[in-house]
Amino acid sequence: MDVIFAEATPSGRGGVSIVRLSGSGARAAAEYLAGELQYPRQAYLRELRHGDELLDHALVLWFEAGHSFTGEEVAELHLHGAPVIVRRVLRFFAAQGLRPAEAGEFTRRAFLNGKMDLAEVEGLGDLLEAETEAQRRLALRLAGGELGRRTERWRNMLIRAGALVESSVDFADEDVPDDVPLEVFHLLADLRSQLDSEISGYAAAERVRAGFEVAIIGPPNAGKSSLINRIAKREVALVSDIAGTTRDIIELRIDLQGLAVTLLDTAGLRDTDDQIEMMGVDRAKQRAMAADIRVHLSDTGQKDQRLWQEGDILLQTKSDLRHAEKNAISSFTGEGIDEFLHQLFLNLSQRTISAGLVSHERQLLSLIDAHKALEGIEGLPPEILAEAIRSAASSLDRLLGRIGAEEYLDVIFTSFCIGK
Ligand SMILES: Nc1nc2c(ncn2[C@@H]2O[C@H](COP(=O)(O)OP(=O)(O)OP(=O)(O)O)[C@@H](O)[C@H]2O)c(=O)[nH]1
Numbered sequence: 001m002d003v004i005f006a007e008a009t010p011s012g013r014g015g016v017s018i019v020r021l022s023g024s025g026a027r028a029a030a031e032y033l034a035g036e037l038q039y040p041r042q043a044y045l046r047e048l049r050h051g052d053e054l055l056d057h058a059l060v061l062w063f064e065a066g067h068s069f070t071g072e073e074v075a076e077l078h079l080h081g082a083p084v085i086v087r088r089v090l091r092f093f094a095a096q097g098l099r100p101a102e103a104g105e106f107t108r109r110a111f112l113n114g115k116m117d118l119a120e121v122e123g124l125g126d127l128l129e130a131e132t133e134a135q136r137r138l139a140l141r142l143a144g145g146e147l148g149r150r151t152e153r154w155r156n157m158l159i160r161a162g163a164l165v166e167s168s169v170d171f172a173d174e175d176v177p178d179d180v181p182l183e184v185f186h187l188l189a190d191l192r193s194q195l196d197s198e199i200s201g202y203a204a205a206e207r208v209r210a211g212f213e214v215a216i217i218g219p220p221n222a223g224k225s226s227l228i229n230r231i232a233k234r235e236v237a238l239v240s241d242i243a244g245t246t247r248d249i250i251e252l253r254i255d256l257q258g259l260a261v262t263l264l265d266t267a268g269l270r271d272t273d274d275q276i277e278m279m280g281v282d283r284a285k286q287r288a289m290a291a292d293i294r295v296h297l298s299d300t301g302q303k304d305q306r307l308w309q310e311g312d313i314l315l316q317t318k319s320d321l322r323h324a325e326k327n328a329i330s331s332f333t334g335e336g337i338d339e340f341l342h343q344l345f346l347n348l349s350q351r352t353i354s355a356g357l358v359s360h361e362r363q364l365l366s367l368i369d370a371h372k373a374l375e376g377i378e379g380l381p382p383e384i385l386a387e388a389i390r391s392a393a394s395s396l397d398r399l400l401g402r403i404g405a406e407e408y409l410d411v412i413f414t415s416f417c418i419g420k
């Protein structure tokens with residue numbers, strides 16, 4: 001493939017900026033500026049010269065095809081972290097007829113060259129976007145190939161089952177029905193239950209990856225927006241003593257002891273003739289129902305019965321004004337807020353216990369397909385059973401992107417940045 005190049009570090013001033021090239025000829029392109037670079041994976045401190053012009057002093061290295069991130073010949077120039085230098089070097093490579101890389105193109109090449117499976121690519125994307133510890137840990141497991149290794153074990157079980165089925169077919173005697181060895185059904189039942197537990201761990205893992213949603217709800221003037229502002233330590237929402245101040249849903253993304261959480265400030269719930277406020281109330285109810293947890297806020301500590309769900313949190317507000325026993329907060333003094341956030345953390349982390357590794361819908365759908373193919377197989381004739389096993393195997397191939405990946409590639413890679 002042609003040689004692509006891009007700045008691999010974020011653009012801007014820094015200690016070091018790295019320009020990366022990939023494709024057959026990457027080494028020669030780097031050598032044109034840096035002089036001969038005899039050994040791969042060895043750093044050379046060189047002057048980068050184009051004719052008489054000195055471009056920079058840089059650390060330069062290259063990797064052979066097959067031993068690089070992309071699987072192709074790769075060269076890296078570690079430049080001084082100055083945008084003018086990077087621009088000059090990029091301009092030089094463009095003038096040599098090399099092509100600027102598209103978003104995610106290095107990773108795309110790594111995938112196409114078999115250096116990564118599609119679940120690893122998704123994990124890498126998650127890693128780049130991770131904001132919290134829990135997200136980082138999950139993304140690292142995916143990016144490190146854990147799902148791929150697990151899937152490989154499942155595939156091997158299918159291969160073994162398939163071979164046993166094949167060997168049970170007696171082609172010589174077409175009239176006698178063939179017996180499928182019992183081991184096949186044990187194997188497949190075992191596999192089904194492993195797929196089951198991975199599938200049931202999806203919901204929690206998906207929440208860890210994408211973040212939980214927590215809706216703050218309650219009557220007007222309960223102090224919902226004041227609470228959000230207190231947690232944010234800035235004015236994200238308008239606060240006033242006028243009932244019905246908040247209309248739109250205001251989102252605040254926080255890192256709750258490692259969990260990604262979006263807090264939703266919502267319109268105060270009441271019947272009203274004001275059309276705009278009513279739209280806000282409807283929206284508040286909808287988002288509240290869909291949220292992972294609702295925090296019911298009021299002056300009196302009462303919950304909203306219609307929206308209450310198991311695991312919700314009840315809070316009495318304005319504890320600075322009146323005495324309250326427990327679960328009380330004051331957005332003025334800060335009383336009770338840390339306790340509330342800790343309770344919220346405990347409620348949410350309880351839900352992450354069942355989290356598996358599969359955390360993208362695409363991955364889940366492949367697993368469900370594989371599982372479906374293996375349902376109700378007891379007593380099937382060997383030919384049909386063999387077909388079910390093949391179908392399950394191809395669902396697992398799909399999970400890793402060995403087949404059917406085309407429709408996903410553009411979506412996945414365009415979310416990556418240029419240089420990745
Ligand atoms: N004393 C006291 N007053 C508070 C506290 N929290 C909010 N308030 C006051 O209560 C009034 C309403 O606060 P908001 O935060 O706007 O209440 P809200 O629930 O967002 O109201 P809507 O958006 O209209 O539904 C304001 O005058 C706040 O200053 C508190 O902890 N203590």
Ligand SMILES: [K+]
Pocket residue numbers: 220221239240241242243244245246
């Ligand atoms: K208000």
Ligand SMILES: [Mg+2]
Pocket residue numbers: 224225226237238239245246265266267268
């Ligand atoms: Mg409000």
